[in-house]
Amino acid sequence: KTLVVMLSLQFSLLPITKTKTCTLSPNFKPLLHVQNLHCFRASPHLYRPLCATAQNVIVEENDVVNGTVADGGAPAQDVLLLPAGLRRELMPKHVAVIMDGNRRWARMRELPVWSGYEAGIRALRVLVELCCRWGIRVLTVFAFSSDNWFRPKVEVDFLMSLFEKGTKDELDNFLREDIQISIIGDSSKLPESLQELITNAEEATKHNSRLQLIVAVSYSGHYDILQACQSIALKVKDGLIEPEEINELLIEQELETNCTEIPYPDLLIRTSGELRVSNFLLWQLAYTELFFAQSHWPDFGEAEFLEALRSFQQRQRRYGSRDS
Amino acid sequence: MDLEDEMQKVFCWIAQIGNLWFRLLWHILHLILSLWYFAVCIAHAFENSLISCGLLKRYKVLNSGRVQYLALVVDSEEARQTSKVIELLQCLAAIGVKNVCLYDTEGVLKKSKKAILERLGNAKLFEEATKNVPLLDKKHVTLEFASFSDGKEAVAKAANLLFAKYYLGDQEQPIFTESHLAEALRAIGSGGPDPDLLLVYGHTRCHMGFPAWRIRYTEIVYMGPLKSMKYGSLIKAIHKFTMVRQNYGK
Numbered sequence: 001k002t003l004v005v006m007l008s009l010q011f012s013l014l015p016i017t018k019t020k021t022c023t024l025s026p027n028f029k030p031l032l033h034v035q036n037l038h039c040f041r042a043s044p045h046l047y048r049p050l051c052a053t054a055q056n057v058i059v060e061e062n063d064v065v066n067g068t069v070a071d072g073g074a075p076a077q078d079v080l081l082l083p084a085g086l087r088r089e090l091m092p093k094h095v096a097v098i099m100d101g102n103r104r105w106a107r108m109r110e111l112p113v114w115s116g117y118e119a120g121i122r123a124l125r126v127l128v129e130l131c132c133r134w135g136i137r138v139l140t141v142f143a144f145s146s147d148n149w150f151r152p153k154v155e156v157d158f159l160m161s162l163f164e165k166g167t168k169d170e171l172d173n174f175l176r177e178d179i180q181i182s183i184i185g186d187s188s189k190l191p192e193s194l195q196e197l198i199t200n201a202e203e204a205t206k207h208n209s210r211l212q213l214i215v216a217v218s219y220s221g222h223y224d225i226l227q228a229c230q231s232i233a234l235k236v237k238d239g240l241i242e243p244e245e246i247n248e249l250l251i252e253q254e255l256e257t258n259c260t261e262i263p264y265p266d267l268l269i270r271t272s273g274e275l276r277v278s279n280f281l282l283w284q285l286a287y288t289e290l291f292f293a294q295s296h297w298p299d300f301g302e303a304e305f306l307e308a309l310r311s312f313q314q315r316q317r318r319y320g321s322r323d324s
Numbered sequence: 325m326d327l328e329d330e331m332q333k334v335f336c337w338i339a340q341i342g343n344l345w346f347r348l349l350w351h352i353l354h355l356i357l358s359l360w361y362f363a364v365c366i367a368h369a370f371e372n373s374l375i376s377c378g379l380l381k382r383y384k385v386l387n388s389g390r391v392q393y394l395a396l397v398v399d400s401e402e403a404r405q406t407s408k409v410i411e412l413l414q415c416l417a418a419i420g421v422k423n424v425c426l427y428d429t430e431g432v433l434k435k436s437k438k439a440i441l442e443r444l445g446n447a448k449l450f451e452e453a454t455k456n457v458p459l460l461d462k463k464h465v466t467l468e469f470a471s472f473s474d475g476k477e478a479v480a481k482a483a484n485l486l487f488a489k490y491y492l493g494d495q496e497q498p499i500f501t502e503s504h505l506a507e508a509l510r511a512i513g514s515g516g517p518d519p520d521l522l523l524v525y526g527h528t529r530c531h532m533g534f535p536a537w538r539i540r541y542t543e544i545v546y547m548g549p550l551k552s553m554k555y556g557s558l559i560k561a562i563h564k565f566t567m568v569r570q571n572y573g574k
Contacts, residue, residue, distance in 0.1 A: 147573025229483035246484045248476040282536035
């Protein structure tokens, strides 16, 4: 199945469109213009390197004029580096992920559970990088559910220390890569050191705009809706709003996802083949495309993300309205 | 210069030959993948037929009792095909699923409620049927009809109700709990049970605004367009659900 997916990604099943591959070697630049060579989106490589080089940038034919992008004059290597088969205008703005399967991944390999979580962190790093590269604006990940507090204490403590270490280690990277970090969930249950670290990280990155990474820790969709209702009741009591003004829009504004301008995910990915949302972003997922991936979270990499994005781009979204 | 021109011509010729070979290879691979997907479709259709005829041993015995409450989310346009909806409900009844919530965004199914209940014969409305008898004891099919107004709008009404009940006046003002909200939703008539399984019929793989409060741990399965509904696919989806073991985050 993996081979089929990779082949279908690399050799798009859509009609062939001719593109120009911009090679920036000065020796052949004049030749490219004179001969008007055509190359296809198919790449002989099954995997694209994580760091795209100038040699394998592919842009739409009509976007390129004299080796530069027609809509802004930016050099070809600065345009959005989308893999073949993905259309820029159909990219989701907000992707949510339920990172499921770390423990099963570890058990399958006869490794301790901690290895699974650490592998999960590595997979998250890859996904963040891909989102930055492909222009996704918001990435929300379900790191720790309110139900997960019932796991063995030693496991919970390890996870808390992993969050702390991960946040410390990645803060410089977030600042460098212009990534804003936001945490949603009931942070009152988290260790104080982690709470302080989160507050500092959020403050330090609040002006970053390339990607907003929202990490749901100690989060419950039920609780999110409930605290919104509570918050509204208090505001009505304090005279800030009238009871007649209580509507869905007001509730949306009080949800924890009000930390972002794009609170509703376009695409939800859940790994490990489970077909449920497990109390994650219940209100926000009304018209979110659901993609259930079979691989466990530590194995969710570029190819799997591409498959999810391609599947998303092929679907017809109508947000509850009729076709025009 | 002549040598350079010649070399450029040679390279150009090589590039063109190379492109032709890549193009041929692309077409061959495209053909192979198309045939593969076609074969997979045929295999699925064949499997559905075998399941419908009861020839596949694995699906003969179905523990449909595990599906205590099933939700059907139907695209509002497809929901206008009442006969197809009724056929689906009849299939579910034949499988042994007795409690069904029918949902579509625009409330088309609510408008067809009477027609659906009449055609099914032994069906009752969920609100009337569950007054004194628990879900599992029913001999007939219970149907609940829901729409977008039972989702987000209902939560807003419930929030209003909670405010009015606890925050007007001088009584003690509690911190709302999930029980408070669940009770408020029941009071306004939008407090049905959480479905175990939610089947989505339509063109988009989303639950189209099904009441969010109720789908915390609901298994969600996309079934394709309603017009392509197959009995075999239904059995397969329910069978797969009966094999799932949830740990609820623990």
